[in-house]
Amino acid sequence: QEAAKYEKKVMVLDFVTPTPLGNSWGLGGTCVNVGCIPKKLMHQAALLGQALQDSRKFGWQFTEEVKHNWMTMAESVQNYIGSLNWGYRVALREKNVTYENAYGEFVGPHTVKATNKRGVEKLYTAERFLIATGERPRYLGIPGDKEYCISSDDLFSLPYCPGKTLVVGASYVALECAGFLAGLGLDVTVMVRSILLRGFDQDIANKIGEYMEEHGINFIRQFVPIKVEQIEKGTPGRLRVIAKSTKGNQIIEGEYNTVLLAIGRDACTRKIGLDKVGVKINEKTGKIPVNDEEQTNVPYIYAVGDILQDKLELTPLAIQTGRLLVQRLYAGATSKCDYVNVPTTVFTPLEYGACGYSEEAAVEKFGEKNIEVYHSHFWPLEWTVPSRDNNKCYAKIICNIQDNERVIGFHVLGPNAGEVTQGFAAAMKCGLTKEQLDSTIGIHPVCAEV
Amino acid sequence: GKNEYDLLIIGGGSGGLACAKEAAKFGRKVAVLDYVEPSPQGTKWGLGGTCVNVGCIPKKLMHQAALLGSAIKDAQHYGWNIAQPVHHTWSVMAQAVQNYVKSLNWGHRVQLQDKKVKYFNMKGSFSDPHTIRGLTKAGEETIVTAENIVIATGGRPKYPMHIAGALEYGITSDDLFWLKESPGKTPLVYYPFILHLYEIIVYISLTGSSPDVSLECAGFLTGIGLETTVMIRSIPLRGFDQQMASLVTEHMESYGTKFLKRCFPTKVEKSESNRLQVTWKNTDLRTEVTDSFDTVMWAVGRAPDTETLNLETVGVKTNSETGKIIVDASEATSVPHIYAVGDITEGRPELTPTAIAAGKLLAQRLFGQSSELMDYDNVPTTVFTPLEYGCVGLSEEAAVQCYGSDNIEVYHAYYKPLEFTVAERDAAQCYMKMVCLRERDQRILGLHFIGPNAGEVIQGFALGIKCGATYPQLMKTIGIHPTCAEEITKLHITKGSGLDATVTGC
Numbered sequence: 032q033e034a035a036k037y038e039k040k041v042m043v044l045d046f047v048t049p050t051p052l053g054n055s056w057g058l059g060g061t062c063v064n065v066g067c068i069p070k071k072l073m074h075q076a077a078l079l080g081q082a083l084q085d086s087r088k089f090g091w092q093f094t095e096e097v098k099h100n101w102m103t104m105a106e107s108v109q110n111y112i113g114s115l116n117w118g119y120r121v122a123l124r125e126k127n128v129t130y131e132n133a134y135g136e137f138v139g140p141h142t143v144k145a146t147n148k149r150g151v152e153k154l155y156t157a158e159r160f161l162i163a164t165g166e167r168p169r170y171l172g173i174p175g176d177k178e179y180c181i182s183s184d185d186l187f188s189l190p191y192c193p194g195k196t197l198v199v200g201a202s203y204v205a206l207e208c209a210g211f212l213a214g215l216g217l218d219v220t221v222m223v224r225s226i227l228l229r230g231f232d233q234d235i236a237n238k239i240g241e242y243m244e245e246h247g248i249n250f251i252r253q254f255v256p257i258k259v260e261q262i263e264k265g266t267p268g269r270l271r272v273i274a275k276s277t278k279g280n281q282i283i284e285g286e287y288n289t290v291l292l293a294i295g296r297d298a299c300t301r302k303i304g305l306d307k308v309g310v311k312i313n314e315k316t317g318k319i320p321v322n323d324e325e326q327t328n329v330p331y332i333y334a335v336g337d338i339l340q341d342k343l344e345l346t347p348l349a350i351q352t353g354r355l356l357v358q359r360l361y362a363g364a365t366s367k368c369d370y371v372n373v374p375t376t377v378f379t380p381l382e383y384g385a386c387g388y389s390e391e392a393a394v395e396k397f398g399e400k401n402i403e404v405y406h407s408h409f410w411p412l413e414w415t416v417p418s419r420d421n422n423k424c425y426a427k428i429i430c431n432i433q434d435n436e437r438v439i440g441f442h443v444l445g446p447n448a449g450e451v452t453q454g455f456a457a458a459m460k461c462g463l464t465k466e467q468l469d470s471t472i473g474i475h476p477v478c479a480e481v
Numbered sequence: 482g483k484n485e486y487d488l489l490i491i492g493g494g495s496g497g498l499a500c501a502k503e504a505a506k507f508g509r510k511v512a513v514l515d516y517v518e519p520s521p522q523g524t525k526w527g528l529g530g531t532c533v534n535v536g537c538i539p540k541k542l543m544h545q546a547a548l549l550g551s552a553i554k555d556a557q558h559y560g561w562n563i564a565q566p567v568h569h570t571w572s573v574m575a576q577a578v579q580n581y582v583k584s585l586n587w588g589h590r591v592q593l594q595d596k597k598v599k600y601f602n603m604k605g606s607f608s609d610p611h612t613i614r615g616l617t618k619a620g621e622e623t624i625v626t627a628e629n630i631v632i633a634t635g636g637r638p639k640y641p642m643h644i645a646g647a648l649e650y651g652i653t654s655d656d657l658f659w660l661k662e663s664p665g666k667t668p669l670v671y672y673p674f675i676l677h678l679y680e681i682i683v684y685i686s687l688t689g690s691s692p693d694v695s696l697e698c699a700g701f702l703t704g705i706g707l708e709t710t711v712m713i714r715s716i717p718l719r720g721f722d723q724q725m726a727s728l729v730t731e732h733m734e735s736y737g738t739k740f741l742k743r744c745f746p747t748k749v750e751k752s753e754s755n756r757l758q759v760t761w762k763n764t765d766l767r768t769e770v771t772d773s774f775d776t777v778m779w780a781v782g783r784a785p786d787t788e789t790l791n792l793e794t795v796g797v798k799t800n801s802e803t804g805k806i807i808v809d810a811s812e813a814t815s816v817p818h819i820y821a822v823g824d825i826t827e828g829r830p831e832l833t834p835t836a837i838a839a840g841k842l843l844a845q846r847l848f849g850q851s852s853e854l855m856d857y858d859n860v861p862t863t864v865f866t867p868l869e870y871g872c873v874g875l876s877e878e879a880a881v882q883c884y885g886s887d888n889i890e891v892y893h894a895y896y897k898p899l900e901f902t903v904a905e906r907d908a909a910q911c912y913m914k915m916v917c918l919r920e921r922d923q924r925i926l927g928l929h930f931i932g933p934n935a936g937e938v939i940q941g942f943a944l945g946i947k948c949g950a951t952y953p954q955l956m957k958t959i960g961i962h963p964t965c966a967e968e969i970t971k972l973h974i975t976k977g978s979g980l981d982a983t984v985t986g987c
Contacts, residue, residue: 079561083561089542089549090546090573090574090577092569093563118985369959415542453966454969457958461945461948467947
């Protein structure tokens with residue numbers, strides 16, 4: 032859309048290879064269809080369930096039994112996504128961007144072959160190319176995984192309630208999904224191979240896990256599934272999962288209605304003909320290394336988003352990178368994307384917002400003696416009346432003593448963590464120091480004032 | 482003779498308690514006098530001041546109760562099956578809130594004890610610059626002397642005494658939060674005095690103003706299902722950015738609160754059915770109307786609590802218009818060793834966090850070798866109306882007045898919170914704007930946000946503004962997705978351009 036502003040002839044090829052279970056979706060990519068958007072909406076549905084319980088303590092009265100209807104929610108969510116797909120089609124059309132619902136792959140220099148759903152092939156040439164194919168969920172590679180398990184690609188449009196669910200993985204995708212499924216009243220178990228939220232501050236990751244456990248989510252730690260069998264067909268059916276310990280020979284079995292795999296995502300770079308044009312990828316991860324102007328090793332081919340090596344997999348980052356790239360190419364701009372202090376939020380039942388260094392990373396980079404960590408537990412005012420979870424919410428900032436106590440890491444665990452963190456990220460961009468933080472007046476009573 | 486205490490504080494509210502606890506850290510002998518004169522309706526409360534007992538805390542909790550009412554409606558769109566009817570019981574909420582407030586009263590008592598601060602439940606007045614006479618409810622007298630004295634007695638709601646029946650039949654926020662029974666069909670009167678029009682406008686925009694408890698009360702009363710009317714003589718949320726103020730009231734109107742604009746009451750009487758009959762005049766239509774209500778609540782401003790302090794005896798100067806105590810940048814009054822913090826002081830925002838910060842810094846300067854003064858600039862605040870409004874820095878009007886409209890740029894956007902989509906909620910008033918200087922670095926002068934969780938959104942940006950944030954710096958900040966706050970980092974349409982400022986797409 033940005034390129035079209037500069038009156039360039041632009042074409043977008045978008046194609047969704049169906050999931051092993053046959054699921055597909057429209058224009059917009061992961062975020063819109065099977066990521067941020069449906070995830071946050073279902074997280075909201077779970078939060079509303081909690082709100083219903085709280086409301087009784089605040090004087091609201093209604094029937095004791097309140098049940099959740101998966102289909103009502105899934106339908107509303109899918110309708111909204113449909114409106115976004117449509118919105119994108121219209122936006123592209125209005126901006127005179129040519130859109131083709133076809134699978135693109137390089138066949139030679141400056142040339143791409145586009146194959147649509149019906150197998151019809153067309154060739155297109157362009158002066159420049161941008162690869163933004165993103166990723167798809169990884170499968171375990173064990174018997175029964177593709178036949179019987181679902182991934183986040185399937186969950187948000189599942190045409191039946193998933194029932195008793197086993198979530199395999201400890202990524203934020205795994206924990207967010209486990210979180211909202213439990214919040215909707217389902218029996219949820221999370222099977223974790225080793226640690227939670229690898230790459231995130233581990234102190235906070237453990238607090239998140241603890242909170243989830245206290246709220247009824249079962250964790251099976253240090254096990255991996257080795258086989259999934261179908262006991263009974265159905266919507267949902269019944270599945271048997273056999274798992275092996277990572278520490279010995281112990282084998283366990285469990286029965287679930289649904290098994291959700293959330294063990295990681297793989298870049299969609301292996302089957303788009305990159306070898307035909309000489310674009311180098313990291314053979315192990317499939318990700319594409321680029322320079323600080325998002326250029327691959329082939330000068331006329333660029334890449335943005337989740338497929339980039341060593342960059343955070345986030346929608347706003349992808350958007351910003353894409354826009355700035357186009358502005359540099361066609362509008363004479365020189366701004367490069369600033370990858371420092373990119374904030375993020377994990378929408379687990381207890382939300383976690385972060386910006387900058389984790390405590391471990393800060394210690395590693397600067398040395399324990401050179402950093403100071405300030406922290407505090409807090410109890411959101413809104414949780415006092417319903418007597419909920421005293422002392423679970425937590426905030427910490429990490430400061431670099433040698434640089435004027437500059438804030439290099441911000442972490443908050445509590446409601447609306449995303450809303451809280453956003454402004455702090457802006458402040459960190461302005462070089463926030465501990466002194467400035469101390470001298471800023473808090474808004475009362477909100478969580479962020481802590 | 483030697484003074485008994487190093488520091489004596491009159492008033493156990495946000496400012497007073499913060500000052501006391503901080504001073505105690507330095508090993509000083511500290512005492513706090515706190516006393517609550519019952520309201521005309523007889524309401525009283527414990528240690529902690531306005532915020533804890535009849536301000537921020539109960540207000541936010543009742544606001545939360547109202548928000549939960551909306552959540553119940555939303556939940557049905559998200560798949561939760563709730564059998565109708567759904568209704569709200571005031572006494573359950575009131576008791577829960579009152580119990581929590583009482584636990585805070587208790588908590589403060591314990592904290593003072595732990596920190597070895599002496600607490601007197603007495604009404605204090607000056608005998609001389611170092612001597613305070615304390616009077617208990619029963620009339621017993623105690624004399625206390627101190628090297629330094631801090632006045633932190635705060636304020637109390639005003640009554641419109643010229644309206645017949647106002648005192649006998651009306652309540653104020655002092656009473657609302659302690660009502661055991663539902664206020665029923667509540668009309669609220671929000672009634673800035675014309676006499677002080679100009680003073681109030683100027684006063685408030687210079688200091689950042691005080692939050693508006695009256696609209697907040699009307700908001701949550703409507704939210705829990707009570708028929709609520711707000712009567713306003715001139716403009717709502719005086720001192721706040723007027724564009725934002727009208728969006729707030731617009732939302733309240735669509736939410737169900739009735740507004741009687743440009744009206745003022747002339748009398749309140751008791752009717753035969755034991756309800757209250759209010760008569761008012763409409764200044765535009767030149768009509769006089771009477772209607773009956775269960776409760777009449779006055780929200781016509783707050784008056785500083787200085788009358789019984791005996792300030793004239795010691796020569797502490799007050800502002801002749803407002804009655805507030807005049808202090809300098811170090812919180813010192815016109816009398817040496819006598820200081821004042823919080824709502825009682827002239828020219829300061831009437832906010833808890835500023836009172837706390839001022840109280841702490843004062844203690845640090847008195848006893849801790851610090852010389853840091855309180856910075857009252859860029860104090861963020863939030864109005865907890867049904868659709869919340871958070872802001873920091875200058876309003877658009879103040880910026881124009883300060884710098885001239887040619888020298889400022891206003892970026893703005895109408896947005897829709899993701900959570901409103903499935904809930905099918907109207908987001909017409911969800912709006913944000915950033916007022917910046919136009920020159921080179923484009924420093925941000927003011928940020929305004931209307932939407933859910935406005936306080937949470939604004940807090941971090943207030944920090945940024947403290948660091949001198951500029952528009953380009955904000956644009957370099959990556960957004961967190963999906964949140965409402967991220968829209969701030971994407972503001973790019975200016976008012977000047979005249980373009981449609983509605984956010985579209987992901």
